[in-house]
Amino acid sequence: MPWTSPRTAPGAGRCHKEPVPEETSSTGGHRHGRRLQTLWKWSSDMNLAADLLCLLLCLTAVACDRVYVHPFNLFSFNKSTCEDMENLAQEGRKTFVLDSIDSQTTPAYEDDLMDKVKLDTPSLSGRGRQKLSYLKDFVHVLGMRFYNELREARRGQNVLLSPTSLYGSMVSFYLGASNQTATDFQGLLGFVPPSGDPDCTSRVDGHKVLASLRTIESLIKNRDEELLFSKTLCLFSAPGIPLSEQFVHDLFPSADAFYARAVNFTNPSEATKQINTFVEAKSEGRSKCLLTDLDPSTDLLFAVDVRLSVNAKKAFRLKEPQEFWVDSNMAISVPMLSVTGTFKYKTEASETFSVIEVPVSKNALLVLLQPINGNDLDKVESKLPLQSVAWLQDLSPREIKLTLPELKIEDSSDLQELLADMKLPALLGKGADLSKISDTNLTVGKVINKAFFKLTSDETDQPEDPTAQKKDLGPLEVTLNKPFLLAVFEEKSRAMLFLGRITNPLHTV
Structure with a gap:
């Protein structure tokens, strides 16, 4: 169900005779990362990047015992x-x-x-x-x-x-x-x-x-x-x-x-x-x-x-606008949504930012990255993982109360x-x-x-569940009240359809 059902990350596995490459394997992930790093530098030296990419693909194809199909051949003319x-x-x-x-x-x-x-x-x-x-x-x-x-x-x-x-x-x-x-x-x-x-x-x-x-x-x-x-x-x-x-x-x-x-x-x-x-x-x-x-x-x-x-049906709009700090010196009042459920979450290894994955429909994942421990968004952006799969790796299910701005x-x-x-x-x-x-x-x-x-919700002024207060260990509270990043992924392909930097939720353009 939207907003409540966590998605299962692709399982890690050894290289085997399966036609679908999974980047979550240690060999496939590093190989794919090297290929992407090469592509990233294309504009400065495209010819060199092409040679290196081709060499990497050839070498790693030999190193693996599965049937390997060069990505180019999947899309080329026959x-x-x-x-x-x-x-x-x-x-x-x-x-x-x-x-x-x-x-x-x-x-x-x-x-x-x-x-x-x-x-x-x-x-x-x-x-x-x-x-x-x-x-x-x-x-x-x-x-x-x-x-x-x-x-x-x-x-x-x-x-x-x-x-x-x-x-x-x-x-x-x-x-x-x-x-x-x-x-x-x-x-x-x-x-x-x-x-x-x-x-x-x-x-x-x-x-x-x-x-x-x-x-x-x-x-x-x-x-x-x-x-x-x-x-x-x-x-x-x-x-x-x-x-x-x-x-x-x-x-x-x-x-x-x-x-x-x-x-x-x-x-x-x-x-x-x-x-x-x-x-x-x-x-x-x-x-x-x-x-x-x-x-x-x-x-x-x-x-x-x-x-x-x-339309986040499992979320509700808070009764009063909440503070959102556009920078360290200025806060504005913005409409906020809140939802409590089991979502996937992690704190990045260097503890620079946290990531939370929220299913918003059957096949759509909303992924939110927020600076933590006094870091700002510029530093987070400098550490963004190059591989798209890395955004969704190492996340663990956790009971979370998420509060974030209503967005347009x-x-x-x-x-x-x-x-x-x-x-x-x-x-x-x-x-x-x-x-x-x-x-x-x-x-x-x-x-x-x-x-x-x-991002909005039909529900307004929804009271909190009183049973949640009685638990010995309540949900982790995550509040996006300062500039953050969002991405929307298609769940099956793990493709990124939207990427955004939110510095002021009240600015539509």
Whole structure:
């Protein structure tokens, strides 16, 4: 049950002939950690990182007696697919232009895609589960890099992003990239081919990656009322720009709703107003002010809006607002929630921060990291574990009374700015080869990733259970009343869907 049933961490085990790698084993965990450490340094020396990664994977595959599958091979093109692609390339690519954003009717291409595209049922057996096991760490590494750039740019402010959404945006542009641009995208995404052969099979099939990301997002959904998850994707092009039918078709299954329209960017203020009005109308008022400005030279604009609302039914809202210390000198009054139950908990080895894992639905885990023993959030962030699985390791069930702020946090980031901060401005810059999106030499404008997270409860003014006071050993009291970190994981895949820094619960943006 949400908020009360602890989740069982993956069991440790020896290396054996099981196709699903578990990072909780001592050998697999260290091997996976070394691979991720290599990927972390990609931007400074991608070629060296690729060589080291490939070498590590080859050496560790020999050291283990199980059937090993290189993570790259789980997502790469096979020879038959390459042959099919070559035949299609010889036939030529079909293009079309988008309908105007002013159109009052739904474009025929959106209706056609809705009829043609069917989402596969999420698979967690065999290779499907193995794909998620590797992909979650690639998502985490890139998500942490983006997070670090955002927190540096917004010191002292709230930060919220969706690692899966940002990663999916990168994969989307990888689908539209060719030649060196595609190679650079593939390296940043973490996929290093085990051989140096430059043929088709040395490339990652972006469709497989997007399908696995969609599986993760589908798993977090359920029919329970306590959690609502949605994802909207918008693609805007300048009028008359021919876009590849295949590219647009490939994007459609990656979101709950997909809209593609033409906008005249030469009048930036008017185009911004049109796009914001369009998105607000399509989202029925939930998503407002997607853009604040744009470049008039833009030919293509990409935007993703991912939203998660949690209604914590087993929690109740305290009668009075409580103090939250935004820094050592200032406290504010904020609405607080409280819940008592058996949750997983640990204090980090250096006693710098504590971690608590709270199930908020059948497949969603809310993980909260709070500084302890006088440490501040900056120090906690410097010690964040690189491996995503480490966030959920060594937690033990414990009876806990948890008090935390009611939250409504929204944030927006531009992938173009993040890439520039990471010294990779050319990846989507004017020299980028995006010929699989359009034969026109495109100028990519903003690549918006908007994230929204809400945590609330229907229950108010709930009295404490008097029996709890009679116990010899009461529950451990954990109160989040100063800046903390939160993350939302999908329970089965252990993939991180949201990551946030909460410095002021009253600031929504």
